[in-house]
Amino acid sequence: MIAGTRGSRLALVQTNHVIEMLSEVCKDKIEKKIIKTKGDRIRDSQLYSMDSRGLFTRELDMAVLNEEVDLAVHSLKDVPSDLDPDLAIAAVPPRESPAEVLVSRLDWEDLPPGSKLGTSSLRREAFCNHHQKNFKMEPLRGNIDTRIRKVMDGEVHATIMAEAGLKRLGLEEHIKRRFPLEYFTPAAGQGALAVITRADSELISSIGRITHHPSLQEVTAEKTLLRELGAGCQCPLGVIGRATGNQLTLYAVLLTREGEMLRKVTIRGPLAEAEDIGKKAAKEMEDYI
Numbered sequence: 001m002i003a004g005t006r007g008s009r010l011a012l013v014q015t016n017h018v019i020e021m022l023s024e025v026c027k028d029k030i031e032k033k034i035i036k037t038k039g040d041r042i043r044d045s046q047l048y049s050m051d052s053r054g055l056f057t058r059e060l061d062m063a064v065l066n067e068e069v070d071l072a073v074h075s076l077k078d079v080p081s082d083l084d085p086d087l088a089i090a091a092v093p094p095r096e097s098p099a100e101v102l103v104s105r106l107d108w109e110d111l112p113p114g115s116k117l118g119t120s121s122l123r124r125e126a127f128c129n130h131h132q133k134n135f136k137m138e139p140l141r142g143n144i145d146t147r148i149r150k151v152m153d154g155e156v157h158a159t160i161m162a163e164a165g166l167k168r169l170g171l172e173e174h175i176k177r178r179f180p181l182e183y184f185t186p187a188a189g190q191g192a193l194a195v196i197t198r199a200d201s202e203l204i205s206s207i208g209r210i211t212h213h214p215s216l217q218e219v220t221a222e223k224t225l226l227r228e229l230g231a232g233c234q235c236p237l238g239v240i241g242r243a244t245g246n247q248l249t250l251y252a253v254l255l256t257r258e259g260e261m262l263r264k265v266t267i268r269g270p271l272a273e274a275e276d277i278g279k280k281a282a283k284e285m286e287d288y289i
């Protein structure tokens with residue numbers, strides 16, 4: 001079996017983690033193959049909403065489709081909600097923290113208006129505006145280590161990142177503060193991984209054994225909401241599903257880029273009906289786009 005991966009430190013850590021989990025359920029030896037993607041090469045442009053178009057994932061997916069590799073490990077939030085029908089999410093392992101964190105020398109309350117916030121995410125920009133921070137937004141690209149370095153070097157005063165990425169890289173020391181999920185709501189799928197195979201792969205059932213079902217249901221509800229809102233949704237959307245026992249609570253916030261709240265919904269239901277919960281949330285939000 002060959003696992004395709006991007007070459008970034010985060011991608012390699014994530015792939016190694018999945019290979020380790022898979023080695024406990026499959027007997028095949030798994031090798032790694034590094035694939036360069038467009039998202040790794042374009043370092044200057046803004047990234048707004050490009051995640052949904054598979055900037056980081058397409059070339060790796062192509063390598064899966066043309067049988068160059070058998071599987072690929074992606075951050076689930078980078079996987080387009082309308083995945084190529086010839087591909088399948090074979091597994092969703094236990095989710096890491098979905099939370100957003102502040103990386104900064106100064107704490108959140110101490111960052112004055114006009115501080116430079118490095119981000120290429122419309123959602124993060126919108127949440128800062130929603131909390132009336134009056135930051136000056138600066139595009140910030142590059143891998144996680146690079147972004148942290150730019151904060152430490154003073155190129156920008158602060159940035160907002162996924163806690164999951166920092167934890168996986170052992171960079172928790174740079175976390176100034178973790179935001180509550182309702183205060184700074186993450187992107188669909190944040191903190192989760194997806195193992196992608198060809199839709200007709202014989203490996204699907206064995207790979208599927210590393211799936212953590214509550215994590216799968218959480219991200220299913222989140223990604224369903226995103227998919228249902230569809231291309232018409234250019235607005236920043238924060239969404240988080242949380243499983244507790246047999247229940248799933250889906251919370252979603254739609255903002256304008258300027259931080260105005262368009263709509264906020266909470267839908268609760270049985271964990272097994274994650275897709276329905278996502279669809280219900282979409283129904284309640286779609287008129288506000």
Ligand SMILES: NCc1[nH]cc(CCC(=O)O)c1CC(=O)O
Nearest residue numbers: 075078161162164165190191192
């Ligand atoms: N958009 C890039 C991206 N894709 C996945 C992660 C972090 C890990 C995760 O969310 O699972 C990041 C970096 C970030 O947003 O800070």
